[in-house]
Every structure is written in structure tokens, then in C-alpha cells.
Amino acid sequence: xxxxxxxxxxxxxxTVPDLLPERLRLLFVGINxxxxxxxTGAHFARPGNRFYPALVAAGILPHLPSITDxxxxxxxxxxxxxxxIGITNLVRRATARADELSREELRAGARALTALVAAxxxxxxxxxxxxxxxxxxxxxxxVSGEQPEQLAGAxxxxxxxxxxxxxxxxxxSLARAYADPARAAGxxx
Numbered sequence: 001x002x003x004x005x006x007x008x009x010x011x012x013x014x015t016v017p018d019l020l021p022e023r024l025r026l027l028f029v030g031i032n033x034x035x036x037x038x039x040t041g042a043h044f045a046r047p048g049n050r051f052y053p054a055l056v057a058a059g060i061l062p063h064l065p066s067i068t069d070x071x072x073x074x075x076x077x078x079x080x081x082x083x084x085i086g087i088t089n090l091v092r093r094a095t096a097r098a099d100e101l102s103r104e105e106l107r108a109g110a111r112a113l114t115a116l117v118a119a120x121x122x123x124x125x126x127x128x129x130x131x132x133x134x135x136x137x138x139x140x141x142x143v144s145g146e147q148p149e150q151l152a153g154a155x156x157x158x159x160x161x162x163x164x165x166x167x168x169x170x171x172x173s174l175a176r177a178y179a180d181p182a183r184a185a186g187x188x189x
Contacts, residue, residue, distance in 0.1 A: 002047075003039055003069070011038035011094055018088040019043060019077065020120060025084030026185035027122040027154070029113060031091065031098040031132040031161065038094035042072040043087040044162065051128070051162040054174035059188045060085070083187055086122065088113070090129075090136055098132065098163075106136035118152035124185035125154045126178065129161040144177065146184075157181040 016033045028051075036046035044051035045067045055061040061083065065076035080087070090109035091101050113136075117125055127133045134142050147156040159177040160169045169177075182188045 003036065008035040008039055008096075011035045012096070013093045014038040015092045015094070016041055016043060016089070018086065018116075019080060020086045020088070021081040021084055023084050024086045024120050024122040025124065026182055026187050027086040027088060027117065027120075027125045029125060029127045030087065030089045031129045032089050032101060032109075033092070033094040035094055035096050040067060040069060040071045042067045043089075045072075046163075049162055050169075050171050050174055053171045054162055054178050057171050057175035058179040058182060060178065060182045084185070085187065086120075088116065090127070090132055098129070098161075101132075103135050106132055107138070110136035110138075114152050117154050122154050122185075124157070124181045125151050126157040126159050126181040128159055130158050132161075133158045146180065155181070155184055157184075 012035060014033070016037055030043060033043070034046050037043055052061065052064050056064055061079065065079070066073040090113060091105045095101065130142065130144055134140050142158060144158050144160060147158060150156055157180060159181065160174055162169070162174055179188060
């Protein structure tokens with residue numbers, strides 16, 4: 001599996017379809033798709049991203065999904081759907097780095113996410129990235145964990161970003177953070 005930098009650049013500003021099961025129990029919200037995610041069409045696809053290893057370590061998923069240049073294996077997408085786990089992004093357009101996004105894009109994304117949650121009614125939402133949450137939702141003092149306010153009726157968590165750029169978190173610390181909203185959603189015991 002692999003793409004050259006020039007191949008990935010072709011996917012700049014592309015979008016990736018949301019993964020939204022009919023029975024949506026827990027909605028993870030990434031900041032925006034990376035170029036690797038846009039190239040494969042699979043969320044959190046970049047090799048080395050710790051999202052799926054953390055979900056496995058937390059007991060949310062029984063095994064790591066298989067992601068190739070062609071995307072996530074069908075049976076692994078179905079595994080997420082059976083668990084009631086959805087994945088979307090605050091900003092839909094793909095960039096090489098999240099810091100390429102403007103504050104206004106994050107604010108617009110927060111409004112769109114609020115509308116999506118109001119329409120689909122997941123009981124729990126977990127925004128993956130504290131800085132993006134602070135900027136998008138205008139909550140400069142927010143801290144990680146469950147938020148005091150709900151999002152369109154859903155319990156709301158802010159959890160750490162699994163990107164390798166967030167070096168101070170490990171798979172184990174991410175797993176602990178992701179397990180809290182998963183327990184609230186009834187996805188793990």
C-alpha cells in the first residue's frame with residue numbers, strides 16, 4: 001500500500017463519504033480527511049494513524065480493519081456498521097494537514113455537524129481533536145472529555161486526535177479516551 005506525494009496531491013480538496021449506519025450509536029467526527037483518506041475513500045486511512053488500533057485496544061472493534069489503496073474491506077465496513085459506529089468530518093475537504101483549514105471552515109463545519117446530529121440522532125458524538133473543536137464551536141477553554149453541553153441532543157465528548165503529529169498520546173491513552181464515549185453509547189461494556 002502506498003502513494004507518492006505527487007499522487008496524493010491530486011486528492012486535495014476531494015471529499016470522502018460519511019460512514020453512517022442506520023442504527024447510529026456513536027459518531028466519531030474527524031477534523032477533515034487527509035490526502036491518504038481521500039485517495040482510499042477510507043476514514044483515518046493513513047498508515048501509522050492510531051485511530052483503529054486505539055478502537056481495538058479499547059475493545060470497541062474486535063480486530064483492525066484492512067485498508068488498502070482501494071479502501072476499507074467490505075467486511076470491515078460492515079463490522080463498523082454492526083457496532084453502530086459512524087464516522088464523519090468537521091470539514092469535508094481533504095488537505096495534507098489540518099492546520100490548512102481556516103477558522104471559518106471549522107465554524108461552518110460545526111454548524112453542518114449540528115444539523116447532521118439533529119437529523120440522525122446518535123446518542124453520543126466524539127469530536128476527534130481538541131483544537132478543531134475549540135475553534136469550530138467557539139469554545140476556547142474546552143478541555144478533553146465529556147462536554148457540559150450536548151450537541152443537538154447527543155452527549156458530546158472531545159477526544160485526542162490519533163494523528164502521528166499528536167505525539168504525546170499513545171495507542172493506550174487514545175484507547176482510554178475513546179472508551180468513555182463508547183461506553184456511554186453502549187458500544188463496549
